[in-house]
Amino acid sequence: MSDRLTVFISFKNQTNGSSTGAIKILALLVVTINDTETVLDRHEVHFTSALENYKEKQKFYFVYPRPHQLRSNTHHYTVRFEAYQLNENESIAFLAVWIYPVPFNFLPSQRLAKVLKYTQPSQMALNHTCFAKPNPCLNEGRCHPIMNKLSDIHSYWCECGNNSYGSHCEFKDQSCFLSSSKLNYCSSTSMCRPQYDHYGQKPLCICSMNSYGPRCFIDRLCQMKIGRNPCQNGGICLTKYQHYNLIDAYICQCPKSYFGPICQYRSGVIEISYDDENQSVTLSGEQISATVIQLFDISDREELSIKKQILYKDSLPSHLIITSESMIHPVFGLIKLYTNQSTIQYHLLYTSSTAGSSLNLTLRFTKKNYCSHSHDIFNLRNETYKIRNVVAKYHTLCDNTTSNSSPLLCFVDDDYFCLCDINNTAQCFLYNKKFDQCKQCLAGGQCIKGDIDTPSDYLCLCPRCHFGSKCQHNTELFSFSLVSLLSPDLLSSSLVKQKVSLSMYISVPAVLLIYGTISNFFSLVTFRQPRTRLNGAGHYFFTGTIFSQLSLFCLLSKILHIIINIRGLFIQPIINTVLCKILSFLLSLSSRICYWLIVFVTIERIYVTIYPTKRWLQKPKIAKTIITLITIFTCASHVHELVKYNIVDDPKYTANGNSSFSVE
Numbered sequence: 048m049s050d051r052l053t054v055f056i057s058f059k060n061q062t063n064g065s066s067t068g069a070i071k072i073l074a075l076l077v078v079t080i081n082d083t084e085t086v087l088d089r090h091e092v093h094f095t096s097a098l099e100n101y102k103e104k105q106k107f108y109f110v111y112p113r114p115h116q117l118r119s120n121t122h123h124y125t126v127r128f129e130a131y132q133l134n135e136n137e138s139i140a141f142l143a144v145w146i147y148p149v150p151f152n153f154l155p156s157q158r159l160a161k162v163l164k165y166t167q168p169s170q171m172a173l174n175h176t177c178f179a180k181p182n183p184c185l186n187e188g189r190c191h192p193i194m195n196k197l198s199d200i201h202s203y204w205c206e207c208g209n210n211s212y213g214s215h216c217e218f219k220d221q222s223c224f225l226s227s228s229k230l231n232y233c234s235s236t237s238m239c240r241p242q243y244d245h246y247g248q249k250p251l252c253i254c255s256m257n258s259y260g261p262r263c264f265i266d267r268l269c270q271m272k273i274g275r276n277p278c279q280n281g282g283i284c285l286t287k288y289q290h291y292n293l294i295d296a297y298i299c300q301c302p303k304s305y306f307g308p309i310c311q312y313r314s315g316v317i318e319i320s321y322d323d324e325n326q327s328v329t330l331s332g333e334q335i336s337a338t339v340i341q342l343f344d345i346s347d348r349e350e351l352s353i354k355k356q357i358l359y360k361d362s363l364p365s366h367l368i369i370t371s372e373s374m375i376h377p378v379f380g381l382i383k384l385y386t387n388q389s390t391i392q393y394h395l396l397y398t399s400s401t402a403g404s405s406l407n408l409t410l411r412f413t414k415k416n417y418c419s420h421s422h423d424i425f426n427l428r429n430e431t432y433k434i435r436n437v438v439a440k441y442h443t444l445c446d447n448t449t450s451n452s453s454p455l456l457c458f459v460d461d462d463y464f465c466l467c468d469i470n471n472t473a474q475c476f477l478y479n480k481k482f483d484q485c486k487q488c489l490a491g492g493q494c495i496k497g498d499i500d501t502p503s504d505y506l507c508l509c510p511r512c513h514f515g516s517k518c519q520h521n522t523e524l525f526s527f528s529l530v531s532l533l534s535p536d537l538l539s540s541s542l543v544k545q546k547v548s549l550s551m552y553i554s555v556p557a558v559l560l561i562y563g564t565i566s567n568f569f570s571l572v573t574f575r576q577p578r579t580r581l582n583g584a585g586h587y588f589f590t591g592t593i594f595s596q597l598s599l600f601c602l603l604s605k606i607l608h609i610i611i612n613i614r615g616l617f618i619q620p621i622i623n624t625v626l627c628k629i630l631s632f633l634l635s636l637s638s639r640i641c642y643w644l645i646v647f648v649t650i651e652r653i654y655v656t657i658y659p660t661k662r663w664l665q666k667p668k669i670a671k672t673i674i675t676l677i678t679i680f681t682c683a684s685h686v687h688e689l690v691k692y693n694i695v696d697d698p699k700y701t702a703n704g705n706s707s708f709s710v711e
Contacts, residue, residue, distance in 0.1 A: 050112075050154075050155050051108055051109065051155070051157075052108065052126070053107075053108055054106070054107055054109065054159045054160075055158070056072065056074070056105050056161050056162070058072065058163050059162050068095075068132060069094065069096070071093055072093070072094070073089065073128070073129040073253065074092065074109075075129070075243070076149075077124070077126070084214060086244070087109070087111040088111045089243065090108075092105045092107070093288035095286065095287070123148065123152075125147065125148050126147050126149060126159055127145070127146050127204075128163055130165065131253060135272065137257055139238050139255055144204045145161070145163055145193065146195070147195065161195075163194070164195075166194065174200055176200060177190035183205070184207075184215055185205075186207070186217070187208055187216075188205040188206060190203050191203060209224075209231075209238070209239040210223065211241075212242040222250045223239035223250045232249075233253075233263055234262060236263065237253055237258065237263035239252055240253060269296075269297035271284060278299035278301070278309050279305075279309050279310045280301070280305045280311070280313075281305070281310070282310030283299065285299075306372055306373065312374055314371055314372065314373070315370070315373060315376035315405065316369070316370055316371075316376070316405045317369040317397075318406070319367050319368075319396075320366050321362075321364065333386040336385050336387060337508060338358075338362055338363050338383070339356065339359075339383040339385070340357040340359075340380060340382055341381045341382075342354045342369070342376070342379075342380045342381075345378055349476050349477065351478045355371060356482060356496070358483070358495060358505070378398070380395075380397050381393060381394070381396055382394040382396050383483065393418035394412055394416050395466075396408065416456055416457075418459050419458050419459075420460060421441065421460045424444055424455070438475070441463075441465055442471075442472050444473065445472055454467070461480075463475040463478055483495055483497075487517055488507035488508075489517050489518045489695070490509065490510060490513045492507040492508060492510060492517070494506075494507055517695060529605055533609055534609075537610065537613050553606065556599075556602050556603040557603060559602070560599045560602075564596065564599070567593075571592050575589070583666065584651050584665075585667075586667055587644045587648045587651075587670060587674070591640075594637040594640045594641050594644070595637070601633045605630045605634050608627070608630055612627075623694055624694050628688060628689045631688050632688045636681055636685055639684075639685070640677055640681050643681065644674070651665060
């Protein structure tokens with residue numbers, strides 16, 4: 048009698064480090080009998096950084112016999128996940144371990160779904176058992192915290208070497224060494240794990256990145272470092288671990304002009320030359336803000352199926368080459384011109400009745416290739432129509448004999464894109480106008496998407512007084528934020544400009560802080576004297592010195608916070624959000640209180656000049672009251688920063704899509 052356990056897992060790396068190799072997850076179904084662990088079944092899963100399959104869910108089964116002696120409630124079943132880092136130099140490093148119980152082991156069929164979250168040891172509790180002495184693991188075993196039990200500092204697991212096993216590596220085992228010689232059972236680039244095979248009683252060999260087999264002595268076909276590349280035409284092979292096909296377990300990353308399993312086929316090419324003097328404006332003279340090229344095929348349901356989408360900021364370049372993902376290019380192409388948030392113009396790029404592998408085009412935006420809205424054409428021709436049956440009259444728009452207007456090539460409506468053929472009839476296809484729409488922009492900005500498979504390929508058309516990659520900055524109050532001022536330089540495509548800007552933005556506030564600290568120190572020493580605070584001005588200067596020092600400190604901290612965020616170095620979202628709110632609030636608060644205190648110093652001096660014999664406004668009690676009121680009202684006027692300021696993820700400036708910056 049056999050039981051089955053269905054397992055779903057995915058891997059989540061919570062660190063900032065990126066690996067160029069692969070992560071091997073060794074899943075083991077373990078039963079504990081009298082404090083002795085026995086492996087009943089195992090399965091291997093690989094996550095490769097080059098294939099970007101970390102977020103993919105992996106599904107597999109544990110099928111294992113459960114005889115009568117293993118059905119006791121005292122026998123505990125667990126699933127242990129061991130993660131190994133497979134490096135390109137064929138080295139293997141143990142990464143982490145997760146252990147989950149199988150709660151209802153009396154059931155014949157169960158499921159286990161987990162996200163394996165990996166955290167670096169430096170972020171764990173320093174008082175964990177594994178970081179203390181002596182080592183709880185015997186026979187040179189290595190102690191590792193259990194990733195799903197990090198809050199329990201006494202929970203650990205022992206990684207045993209190739210000559211021991213057990214919960215504390217207390218048992219010896221020589222099965223990793225051949226009895227007839229001193230040779231290892233596994234290859235020299237692999238790891239040997241005794242007692243991991245319950246049925247054959249042989250050790251388990253954990254193979255390196257470029258080998259496979261029961262003992263890891265067989266080399267893979269894909270090894271770029273030694274020139275073993277099955278891909279053609281400059282393609283790059285990447286190892287793809289497949290248990291059903293170990294020999295050909297690779298994929299090829301092809302250059303743009305080739306495709307196929309081994310990059311053996313040449314892609315279809317569309318070459319476009321933009322022949323137009325006024326290429327930055329539309330037919331109506333409006334400035335072009337964005338241009339989208341869409342290439343379509345026609346599905347069996349008479350629906351436009353998008354094959355490629357390219358986004359350009361402003362107008363098209365004078366010359367461009369588009370490669371398709373097959374030997375022939377799509378049936379027809381369309382150009383969408385965005386002039387502002389509400390106006391879109393459509394132009395037909397090409398139509399292809401016969402398939403071909405190459406196409407040369409000279410493009411001009413003219414009335415001939417302009418695709419108007421069907422309602423506009425009806426209104427222009429003074430023809431009456433009803434919304435309910437307007438599609439039935441579309442053939443009349445293509446009939447040139449019934450109107451004095453120029454012949455149409457295409458037109459659009461809210462649901463269809465129509466082409467006029469040589470027989471003056473309309474061929475209409477369902478057209479989803481939201482192919483190039485997205486929801487990345489803030490402040491009501493219009494989001495235009497480029498490549499469908501690239502989340503960071505988008506453009507925001509911002510409303511008035513807003514700017515930024517996501518319309519996150521605004522100038523409605525005639526002011527700029529630190530983020531909006533620093534971001535263009537720190538995100539520049541020039542590395543030299545980035546380094547110079549980074550040095551300047553850190554060094555200048557640091558110098559100001561040092562100089563200000565010295566000046567404020569002597570100012571505090573001076574105005575702490577009782578005689579200097581007999582008048583209100585002394586209290587203003589004393590309080591202003593404190594807030595001035597706070598302002599300088601917050602300025603440097605805010606700039607460092609912005610730099611860290613732009614470079615995507617923060618990993619704790621809660622702390623990041625709190626710092627965003629607090630630093631902005633304190634910087635605004637301290638600087639504005641300083642301004643108000645200087646204002647009241649000036650008011651007091653004017654008062655003394657006008658009324659030299661009166662001292663009401665110079666009284667320390669009045670000054671303390673004014674300072675308190677200034678602090679309260681300034682806090683109230685900036686409390687919105689604690690509520691409204693937030694962190695926005697911008698996938699444009701990071702490969703992982705998780706870089707953040709403050710919105711102000």
